[in-house]
Amino acid sequence: xxxxxxxxxxxxxxxxxxxxxxxxxxxxxxxxxxxxxxxxxxxxxxxxxxxxxxxxxxxxxxxxxxxxxxxxxxxxxxxxxxxxxxxxxxxxxxxxxxxxxxxxxxxxxxxxxxxxxxxxxxxxxxxxxxxxxxxxxxxxxxxxxxxxxxxxxxxxxxxxxxxxxxxxxxxxxxxxxxxxxxxxxxxxxxxxxxxxxxxxxxxxxxxxxxxxxxxxxxxxxxxxxxxxxxxxxxxxxxxxxxxxxxxxxxxxxxxxxxxxxxxxxxxxxxxxxxxxxxxxxxxxxxxxxxxxxxxxxxxxxxxxxxxxxxxxxxxxxxxxxxxxxxxxxxxxxxxxxxxxxxxxxxxxxxxxxxxxxxx
Amino acid sequence: xxxxxxxxxxxxxxxxxxxxxxxxxxxxxxxxxxxxxxxxxxxxxxxxxxxxxxxxxxxxxxxxxxxxxxxxxxxxxxxxxxxxxxxxxxxxxxxxxxxxxxxxxxxxxxxxxxxxxxxxxxxxxxxxxxxxxxxxxxxxxxxxxxxxxxxxxxxxxxxxxxxxxxxxxxxxxxxxxxxxxxxxxxxxxxxxxxxxxxxxxxxxxxxxxxxxxxxxxxxxxxxxxxxxxxxxxxxxxxxxxxxxxxxxxxxxxxxxxxxxxxxxxxxxxxxxxxxxxxxxxxxxxxxxxxxxxxxxxxxxxxxxxxxxxxxxxxxxxxxxxxxxxxxxxxxxxxxxxxxxxxxxxxxxxxxxxxxxxxxxxxxxxxxxxxxxxxxxxxxxxxxxxxxxxxxxxx
Numbered sequence: 069x070x071x072x073x074x075x076x077x078x079x080x081x082x083x084x085x086x087x088x089x090x091x092x093x094x095x096x097x098x099x100x101x102x103x104x105x106x107x108x109x110x111x112x113x114x115x116x117x118x119x120x121x122x123x124x125x126x127x128x129x130x131x132x133x134x135x136x137x138x139x140x141x142x143x144x145x146x147x148x149x150x151x152x153x154x155x156x157x158x159x160x161x162x163x164x165x166x167x168x169x170x171x172x173x174x175x176x177x178x179x180x181x182x183x184x185x186x187x188x189x190x191x192x193x194x195x196x197x198x199x200x201x202x203x204x205x206x207x208x209x210x211x212x213x214x215x216x217x218x219x220x221x222x223x224x225x226x227x228x229x230x231x232x233x234x235x236x237x238x239x240x241x242x243x244x245x246x247x248x249x250x251x252x253x254x255x256x257x258x259x260x261x262x263x264x265x266x267x268x269x270x271x272x273x274x275x276x277x278x279x280x281x282x283x284x285x286x287x288x289x290x291x292x293x294x295x296x297x298x299x300x301x302x303x304x305x306x307x308x309x310x311x312x313x314x315x316x317x318x319x320x321x322x323x324x325x326x327x328x329x330x331x332x333x334x335x336x337x338x339x340x341x342x343x344x345x346x347x348x349x350x351x352x353x354x355x356x357x358x359x360x361x362x363x364x365x366x367x368x369x370x371x372x373x374x375x376x377x378x379x380x381x382x383x384x385x386x387x388x389x390x391x392x393x394x395x396x397x398x399x400x401x402x403x404x405x406x407x408x409x410x411x412x413x414x415x416x417x418x419x420x421x422x423x424x425x426x427x
Numbered sequence: 428x429x430x431x432x433x434x435x436x437x438x439x440x441x442x443x444x445x446x447x448x449x450x451x452x453x454x455x456x457x458x459x460x461x462x463x464x465x466x467x468x469x470x471x472x473x474x475x476x477x478x479x480x481x482x483x484x485x486x487x488x489x490x491x492x493x494x495x496x497x498x499x500x501x502x503x504x505x506x507x508x509x510x511x512x513x514x515x516x517x518x519x520x521x522x523x524x525x526x527x528x529x530x531x532x533x534x535x536x537x538x539x540x541x542x543x544x545x546x547x548x549x550x551x552x553x554x555x556x557x558x559x560x561x562x563x564x565x566x567x568x569x570x571x572x573x574x575x576x577x578x579x580x581x582x583x584x585x586x587x588x589x590x591x592x593x594x595x596x597x598x599x600x601x602x603x604x605x606x607x608x609x610x611x612x613x614x615x616x617x618x619x620x621x622x623x624x625x626x627x628x629x630x631x632x633x634x635x636x637x638x639x640x641x642x643x644x645x646x647x648x649x650x651x652x653x654x655x656x657x658x659x660x661x662x663x664x665x666x667x668x669x670x671x672x673x674x675x676x677x678x679x680x681x682x683x684x685x686x687x688x689x690x691x692x693x694x695x696x697x698x699x700x701x702x703x704x705x706x707x708x709x710x711x712x713x714x715x716x717x718x719x720x721x722x723x724x725x726x727x728x729x730x731x732x733x734x735x736x737x738x739x740x741x742x743x744x745x746x747x748x749x750x751x752x753x754x755x756x757x758x759x760x761x762x763x764x765x766x767x768x769x770x771x772x773x774x775x776x777x778x779x780x781x782x783x784x785x786x787x788x789x790x791x792x793x794x795x796x797x798x799x800x801x802x803x804x805x806x807x808x809x810x811x812x813x814x815x816x817x818x819x820x821x
Contacts, residue, residue, distance in 0.1 A: 174558040195444050236792035304618035305611065308555060318563055319611070321597070 072205030074273040077266065078283040079212035080205075081120070084347075085259050086287040087215055087340045090313035091167040093256045094298045096398060098306035101249030103234060104241040105295050105306075108249030112257045113288030119260035119410055121281035122417045123267070128276070132268030133416075134358045140419045149412075150359035153261065156408045157352035158375065160258045163397050164345045165189075165383055166390055171311045172338060183387045190376040193346040197353045197372035201269045204343065204350060211340045218336030219290060223297060225317035225330050230300030254405040255398045258348070259284065261409045264416070265351035313337060349375055468526035471503060472535035472588030474573025475513065475550040477542045482550065483509045484516035485574035486528060487588050503586045505578045513553035530560040535588045536610060537573040537629070538566070543665060543672035548617060555614055562611040565595055568665040568672060569629040582634035582656035591629060594661040602694040603685035603709075604678065606664045617670055620791040620802065621782040625684075628663040628675050666781045674779035676772065683768035686730045687714040687784070695737045698761045705757050708737035710820050716784045720794040724805060726786060728769050729814040734761065751820075758817045765815035773811050782806055 089109075097105035126136065133153065138146035169186045196204060239246075263280070270276070294313065301316045302309050309315050317323075317330035353371045361367045386393050474485040485507040508519030517528050536554060538547055554560045569576040581590035593599075595607040608626045616624035634656040662678040676684060685691050691712040698705050711733035718726045736753045753761075776783045786805045791798040801808055 191443070191446065192448065195440070233792055237795045240795055302611070303615045305555075305614050310558065318561070319609075323563075324597070 070200040070202045071269050071271045072202050072208075072266070073271055074276055074279075076205035076208045077270055077276070078279060079208045081259070081280055081283040082287045083212035083215040083219075084208055084340060084344055085262075085284065086219075086291045087337055088164050088167075088344045089256050089291045090219075090294055090337070091171055091311055091341070092163075092394070093253050094295055094312035095307060095310055096253055097249050097295065098299060098302075098309075100252050101245045102241045103236065103299060103303075104239055104245055105249060105299055106235070106292055107239070107246050108253060109292060109295055110288070111246070111250050112253060113285065113291065115410065116257050116260050117281040117284040117288065119413050120263050120284050121277045123260055123263040123413050124277035124280045126267055126417060127270050128272045130268060130272060132358050133264050133355065135268060136416065137419075147359045149416075150355040153264065153408065153412075154352045154355035156258075156261065156404070157265070157348040157355065158379070159397075159404065160255070160261070160408075161345065161348035161352070161379060162382065162386075163255055163394060164341070164348070165379060166386070166393060167311075168338070168341050168345050169383060170390060171314065171341075175311055175314045175334065176338075183384055186383065187380060189342060189345075190380045192342065193349055194372050194376040196343070196346045197350045197375060198369045199350075201266065201350065201354065204347065207343055211343055214336045215340040218333040218340065219294070221333035222313055222317045222330065222337070223293065225320040225323075225333070226297045226301060228321070229319040230297045230316075231303065232296060232300045234300050234303040235296060251402050252399050254402050254409075258405060258409050260413050262347060262351055264413055265354060269354075349379065466525075466527060468506070468520065468524055468528045470528055470530050470533045471501075471586065472537060472577060472591075473530075473533055473554075474537040474539070474569075474577045475542060476539040476572050476574055477545065477550075478509060481509070481511035482513050482516055483507055483574060484513055484520070485577050486517075486520055487577050487586060488524075488526070489532070489586075501585065503588070505574070507574055513550060517553075530554070530557055533560060534564050535592055536564055536566045537576060537588075537591075538568045538626075539573040539576075540568060540570050540672075542573070543568045543667070546670035547667070547672075548614075548670045551610065551614065554610060560610075562609065562614075564610045565592065565627075566608055566610050566613045567591065567595075567627045567629050567661070570631070576629065576631065579631055580656050582658050587657075587659075591659050591661070594629075594659060595627065599661075600685075600690060601692045603682045603691035603712075604694070605661045606681055606685055606688075607661075613667075617667070619785070619788050620798070621785045621787040622669045623782045623785070624667040624670070625676075625783060626665050626667070627661040628665040630660045630663070631657040632660055634658050666776065666779065666783050668779070668781040673781050674775055676775065679768050680772040680775060683730075683765065683772045684783070686712055686732070686765065687716060687728060687769070687772075689714040696761075696764075698757055698764055700754075700757050700760050704740040705753065705760075706737040706739070707732075707734040707753060707757070707761055707817075709734055716786075716789075718786050718789040718809070720790055720797045724786070724790070724797075724801075724809040726784070726809050726811045727814060728773060728784070728811065729816070730765055730769065731816045731818070732761070732765075733818050733820050734758075735820045753819050758819060761817040762815045765817070766813050769813040769815065773813065777806055777811075780806065 093109075094105070097109060101108050129136065131139065134146045134150045137149045168189070173181055173185070297316055298309070298312050299306050301319065314334045317333065318328065320330065323329060353368065353375055356371055357364070357368050468486065469489040470486045471489050472487040474487075476483045476485075485505050487503045487505050489501045490504055491501065506520050506524055508516035508523065510516045510519055520528055536551065538550060542550060551566070554564070555562065577587050579587050581587045584590035584593065594605055599605045600607055605627055606625055608624065613624045613626065616622075662681060664676040664681040664684060665672045666674050666676060682696065689712055691709050693709065695706050695708045698707060709732050713731045715729050716726060717729065718724070734753060736751045736757075773784075782788075782805065786809055787798070787802050790802055790805055
């Protein structure tokens, strides 16, 4: 049975998806929305959870993304849509990969390591890409408790040092700050598009749509809690604090006595992030495989290797262009994300509705 | 047999996964944080002084102690670099030693007294931006030059930075005699609406004879500095407005500031009562700065202490030494003393133009419209009252 269980899906939305929003997104939000950083994040979370709700309504059809489009618009349209989503997932994978690479190099190393040090990640991701989604689903069973423990540990260690008064005055940055904050952090919210790639690979259970949306909202609430802690800890200098989740807990008074115990929790979340980064790559490979050769395992493996080799090369080439790359993805081309995570899923939903049978 | 064949089929993939996980672990583990000390300068403290052409950075670099192998420990060597920027200074240190300067263990940033009189952010910016530098690192200003201070010989520690840092322990902070400040706290204050920050002000004192060095005269170059072993004092606090050191709080006002922050516990202070000195031990401290912008801006600085009698400077009878409850007259004298110190603290901040108590920040957070109207003049417009309450622990 190559399908993920509903439990695994809920765990993903609850505990895996939020981890990707704890690295550079808080800093980006602080730059554009200042002390109002919670509102743009909340807007994106609510929007994503609504789209996830609608996408998961399609799950009961037990058809993959390709099958859904093909049934309505024919195989060429199906192939086209899947190719577009595959390219989008590759594009969406870039930012989390860059974040993860820089975070490990900056936090776990005390001087800049060589570029190639990140290459081993692609061995793992190539393996995951060559496997069906159900393999990742089983990993989520293990990773979700790890993520919850790591996040709880960081929150507990950070809470004492945060001055939540820094979040005032509420809505002091005005509508412009809200709009910029929402738009320029959309590149971290592509979970609804990933939910589309889950179609046909999930064991459907009644109430899956609202349960998925609720789990996503719960994970989003955890992100909002962290954002409040982050801004409460760093206030005006939040704009300089990259790799947010690795920074807030180190001011815990016990750290001076025990050493950096927060590294245990950071390590746990970094491990979860490695699997989170591999998911869009896996989704990219899966989209092409389903559309062009669903039974061809060799093609599947070759695609997995090509995607990983391509991204490794991309990361190597962009090694010293992180700032321009992240600006291009998150700011200049931010509109690509709502097209693939909101517009296209809703269009697909409109096309994918059951026809009313008239007898 | 079938199971064995199935196992053999899956073996390459499993071995691949195992290999990937092992290599990935080595990536995360940073070579198990092994440091080649032959190639690395582990900087324990950095002192920054301004020069005519820019900056001089003195790095105290850890070197393994030679000689008595059983004693172990660390000693240090001070290497200075000069340049137009702090980064250029570190580059010079690198070129002088051939050791890669490593700031990950740097726990003290020391600024010279003259350096503090100009905006210190250019001195700190390099450290703030450096991802390998912990921003929990403490910041302090010293009398004279930071380079000289770091090069001085401590009577209590092999390293001057180690001796200075021991003044900033949690216990010292709870005594109310030291107001420590990290790089993060300093910059949060700098960029905040109030634009104010503070750091401990360090002085060198000759270990023998306790001759005061520097004397707060502001002279650089260490005139009057002790030549032999020194001990250090951090009982004073330098206060900053927009990154510029505008005043130094004497020990009494530093103590009042610590009481306002509510951080003091198990400390003692002296009160005069009818010509007799009575020591009171603080068992509980709460402090508050209540600012209100309704009508004319007003602030109340309040401190509440629960105290116990800790000692008298006159002989007492057996019956008297059994009593640990201070008399109402002593409590009243303590309240008067604290009110006087709080008033002195406020007056010094006001005259120096330093919003140390964050009136502007509170105004900005709670009444943005009023902040836009008169936020910049909040220090001169605010009417401040002080209140000290001292209760006896019965």
